[in-house]
Amino acid sequence: MKRVVEGSEAVAEAVRLARVNVISAYPITPQTHIVEFLSEYCANGTMDARFLRVESEHSALAALIGTATTGVRSFTATSGQGLALMHELLHWTSGARLPIVMAEVNRALAPGWNIWVDQTDSLAQRDTGWIQLYCEDSQEVLDTIIQAYRLGELVDLPVMVVLDAFFLSHTYEPVDIPDQKLVDDYLPPWEPKFQLDTEKPCAFGPLVTPAFYMEMRHAIAGAMEDALEVFPQVEDEFERIFNRRYGEVEAVSCDDAEIILVSSGTAASTSRLVVKDLRAAGEKVGLLKIKLLRPFPVDIVRRVLASAKKVAVIDRNFSFGASGIFAQEIRAALCNTMKHPPVFNYIAGIGGRDLTADVIEDIYRRAKASDFPERESEWVGLQEV
C-alpha cells in the first residue's frame, strides 16, 4: 500500500515488517523520529518486540551484541556523534559475526555542532567490518532495510543502511509499504548458526592467540567477498516478489558517456536531473550512483568507468590529509587496471550545505574544462573567510 510517509517512518515500517525482536537505541537528531516510531510500536503492540532503553549509543550496541548472540533479530539506529561513540562495538559486532542491522542517518560531526547531512560519520566506519549501503530515497531505505536482514543473516555480518539527514529522515515521500505476508515470504525467520545455549554454556570472544586470530580475520574478509556474491541474489529474490531492485551501483547514461559523475545518497537524485538536462543539451555525461560501499563492488565499477574519458566524484565527506572518501575508493578500484580515466574529486554539500543542480553542473563544467586533476580534490562553493 502506498502512503506518504516521513523517511524515519519508512525505516520504522521496514523494521516492523522485518519482525525485529529487539530494538535498542539512544536518541540523537536526526535519528530520533525513527526510535520514536519504534518505541511507540513496541508500546502499543504494533510490534511484538522489546525496546531496550540505554544510557548511550555504546550501550545500545553492546546490548544488541548480547541479544543477537541469543539468536534474535536486533536493530539500532543512530547518527553522527552517536555512531562515533559506537565505534569500538562496531568492530566487535562484525568480529562476533552478528547480523545486526543499523539505520545510520548521515550527520556532520562536531565541532561546531551541526545536525545536517554529511557522510563523514559513516565513512569513517568503513573499516569496521560492516556492510554499508547508501540510499537515495525513502522507498530505497525501506526496501534496503528488509534486504539487509536477508543479506546480513546469509553471510553473518552486520549491515549499516545509510540515509541522509533531513533530506531523507524528515522528508515525506510516497512509499509503497508492502504486505507483511510478502515480506514474510522474502525474509524467513533468522536461523542463527550459533547462539547462546544455556545447556552448553560457553564464552564468546575470549582471548585468541596469534596462532588463530589471523584466520578469523581472514574469515571476515571472506564473508565480505561472499556478501558481494550473494547481493545480486538477494536483489533477484526481492525483485521477484516486490518488483524493485537497486543494484550495488546504478549506471545512468554511462554507456557512451565521456564524463561520468559519481555520487551517492540524495545527491544522486539531483545528479540524475543534471545528467538528464545536460544530455538534452548534447553533453556526453553519465552518472554512477554508488549504493554498496562495503564490500566495494570493484569489478562493476571498473566495468562502468572503463570507457569514460574522465570521472568526477562528488564527495559529501572528507578524509583530512587525503581526499574525498568515495574518490579514494574509485581511484583504488581503477589503479590496477591497465588504462583508466583520470579521477577528479569535488568536495561539496559539507555539513548540510545545499548541493544543488547548479553546483553539480558547475562540477561537470570544471571537469570538462580540465585535462587532468590539478590536485587530489577540489572544494566547491567555499566562501571567502
Next chain:
Amino acid sequence: MAKGKGMTIPPSILIPCSYISTESNKTGAWRFLRPRYEEKTSPCSAACPAGEDIGRVEMLATQGLFKEAWETILRENPFPGVCGRVCYHPCESACNRGEFDEAIAIHTIERFLSDTAARNDFKPVLERLPLRKEKIAVIGSGPGGLAGAYFLTLLGYACDVFESMPEPGGVLRWGIPSYRLPLSALRNDLSQIESQGVRIHTGRRITRDSLEDMYGIYDGIFVCCGHSASGSLGIPGEDLKGVANGLDFLRRVREGEVPSVEGLSVIIGGGNTAVDVARSVIRFGGKALIAYRRRRQDMPAFKDEVAMLLDERVELRELVAPIKIAEEAGEYAMTLGPMRVAGEDTDGRALVERDGNTTEEIRIKRVFKAIGEVAAESWLEPPEKDNDIKILNNCVMVNRSDHPAVVFGGDLTAGFKSVVNAVASGKEAAIALDIVFRKGLDSVDEELANCVVGDGPAHSMEIHMKGERYKRSSHIVPYEEINTDYFSFTQGITQPRLLKDERLCTFEEVDLKISASVAMRESERCFNCGLCNQCDNCYIYCPDMAVVHDSSINGRHIDFDYCKGCGICVVECPRNAMSLEEED
C-alpha cells in the same frame, strides 16, 4: 559454497568460543579493596527515643508483612498503638527522605500497623530469654512502668506492676483526651503487654511503708509513677474555687464526667496539658483562651497539636502572665500582665520578663492551671547524687546494701516528658537491672553503652539481646550516602482528619485511618537507610558475578575468589548497606 533456497550459502563462520570455565581465572587475586555487607543505622531509628528499627519496619510494611513489621516495633516499644497516635515523632524530623522530597509519615504507618494487628488479632512472636529467679516490682502503670515491666518480662523476669487507679495506663488512660488516643487503641497495647506475662495489680496505691515491705519480696523495684500534682502559680487567688488543675480536669473527663464549661475558660501554660484542656473545653461547648508567658514557638506542646488547637478556634495569647485572680459576682476577674523577650535559654526558648507595669483585666468563668506537674509525694523523687546512685540517661538507679536495686524513671527523671521518652526510660531501667543481675553493677555503664542505637542516647532491646540488629554498624547514614538515582520524587501522604466542624463537637479520634495500600505506598518511599532490602543491585551490577545468592539471612555473599574489589556494588547500593575497605 553450498546452494540452498535458490542462493549460495557461504561457508561456516569462524569465531572464537571457549567452553572452558572462566572460573580458572581467579580475578579476586587482583583485589586491593574489599566490599562487604554491612548494615548501618538509619537516622530515624537513632532519633527515636525508643530506638525503634524504623527502616526495617518500613521495609517489611512495603512487602505487606504487617505482622512482622508490627513485631519489629514491639521488640523496641510495647506501645505502637499509642505512639502511632500521640508521639511527637522526632524520627520524621531526622528522616533522610525529608531532604529529597518529604519525610516518611512514620507515625501514621506505626498506627496503621498497630490497628491492623488488633483487627487481625495478631499474636506476636518475640524473642525471650530463659526465665530467671529474680522478681521485679514496678510502681505505676503508665507508659514508663509498663515498658519497664514488659522488657523485664522478655528478659526473663517475673514482674508485678502496682497501679493506684482502677485501670492501668497512667497518663495514657487518665490524661490524654480520647480524641487523640481512643480507649480501644490503648487497650490493644495494654492487652498485648499483659499477654507477654506482665501482671498488673490495679487499685494498689504504694506508700513509702508498703514500698519498704517489698524489699524482702522483690529483687528490684522500678519506680515510675509519673507526675500527678500540679505546680503552683504563686499568685493571689490561686486557691479560689474556680481555679482547677488541668490534669485533674482531663482525668475527670476520661472518667466519664461531662463537666460544665460554659463561658470563657482560661488555661495557663503552653504544654500539651494546656492544649489538651483547651481542646476538651471547646468540645464541651465552652470557649477557651490559652495564656502563655512566652511565644508560640517556645511552647513545649507538640507543633501539630498547637496548629489544630488554633484551627479549633481556641484563642492563644502569647507573652502574657497571670498576676491575680479575684472572684466577682459568680465570675472571675483575671489580671494579666504583658511580658517581653529578654534573652534565650539553653534550648533556644525565649526568656521573658514583665513588660512595664500595665495590666489588663478579663472577665472569665474559670481557670485551669497547666504549668507543669510534679511528683505527688516527695519520696517518689529520686535521691540527690550520692555514692549509691547511678544517673543514667533516662533513669536513676539506687543501689544500697540494705535494699534491692531501685530505679526511678519516667517523668520522675525525664528531661523531656513524653510517652516515648517514658518508654525509653522503662527500657533503660529494664536493661540496667538485667545487667546488674547478670553481670553486676560495675558492668552497667559499659553494657548500656554497647546497646545504644547509633551514637545514642536511645537503647535497643534487640541489640541488648544480641539479635540481628547487634551486627549493624553504629554509623548513622546521612542523606549524602543515599544513591538517590534509584529514587524518584513522590508525594507523601496527607494524614486524613475529621473535618474541623466535626471535631468541635465530638471526642471521636481526629486522625482517621489509612488503607493498607496507602500505607504500603508510603512505606515504599522509605530509603531504608543503611539496611539491605534485597534489591539485588549488587548482584545485578557485579561485573564478575562474584555476588552469589545463598540461603543465609542476608540472602547473598561475595565470592572473594572473583571479586576484584571494583566497588561497583557499594556505589550502586541505593542505601549504603555495603562498605568498601582496603585489604590488609
